[in-house]
Amino acid sequence: MITETSPHPALLVVDDDVRIRNMLARYFEDEGYSVTCAADGREMRSSMKQRNFDAILLDLSLPGGQDGLELAREIRTHSDVPTIMLTGRDDVVDRIVGLEVGADDYLAKPFHLREVHARLKSILRRRGAAPSAARNGPTGQVLVFEGWSLDLNRRELRRSSDEHVELTTGEFDMLTVLVTHAGRVLTRDQLMDMTRGRQLEAFDRAVDAQIVRLRRKIETDPKHPQLVKSVRGIGYVFTGTVERKKD
Structure with missing residues (x-):
């Protein structure tokens, strides 16, 4: 308690x-x-x-x-x-x-x-x-995609059923970058720059590990992802349709 x-x-x-x-x-x-x-x-x-x-x-x-x-x-x-x-x-x-x-x-x-x-x-x-x-301040911009709601102010991810899904700081930052750049292919270096400011060396495997963990939380079938897709030899792209709302 x-x-x-x-x-x-x-x-x-x-x-x-x-x-x-x-x-x-x-x-x-x-x-x-x-x-x-x-x-x-x-x-x-x-x-x-x-x-x-x-x-x-x-x-x-x-x-x-x-x-x-x-x-x-x-x-x-x-x-x-x-x-x-x-x-x-x-x-x-x-x-x-x-x-x-x-x-x-x-x-x-x-x-x-x-x-x-x-x-x-x-x-x-x-x-x-x-x-x-x-941390329960006023809400700000909310990004809605494929049955998910990402609150950028509260730093919360929810399903359409209003179920809260826990994300680590790194997972939240990674998802925010992908969703706010929907449709754009991002390299691993770009993802590391945007999420960590190069405080850590841009290990390919570290970025890949973040993506794998994200997929487990937001994909219906993490082994066959439909939202965060790999682009061979380049990086990743978010393919969901994103709506911006003010809550």
Whole structure:
């Protein structure tokens, strides 16, 4: 049961190294965040039951049988909270897998605190730059396509039945770019530029992984997509008919 809220952006730091936890906590508290720390998956779950978080900094290597990739996957089963993975291994495969399971960004240790903050602020801006307890502002432009409704202000995706479908920050940004450029073929580089501002290297597989996850959520048959189609050797194109509405 969630019982605690805060007027400040709420950050959860999950790392088994007490020095790193304390360093991140001090820095972000000085920057105006409300910071909670956890040493492992058990403490992370306990913290997430107590309050909503605007973002999570999640270490890749954790004790207790579950690493950060497993926890990131677990988080995505019930939450779209932005997640930045922290790791001592600057491994391309780990980075791609982290993005595939739903992480929004990835930083290798040792990192500069200002860079962590810059990445975090960028993600929160894309989310609407509002704390989790206060995201229900007035609605703005809504894009309607093939039985779906994409609210750009609330950052929500709904079916025609009004069922809410959870999207990660990256998934929402990817879908917004595709829908707002309906009928235009976009390369992987263009998709990375438009969604992440090249904060991450434009790995083809990372973009493809985002598309695969999107298809699972919006396509009737993800193996035979009708909305987000591949263009061999180039990239992707959104083929749905889009209507713009003011809500």
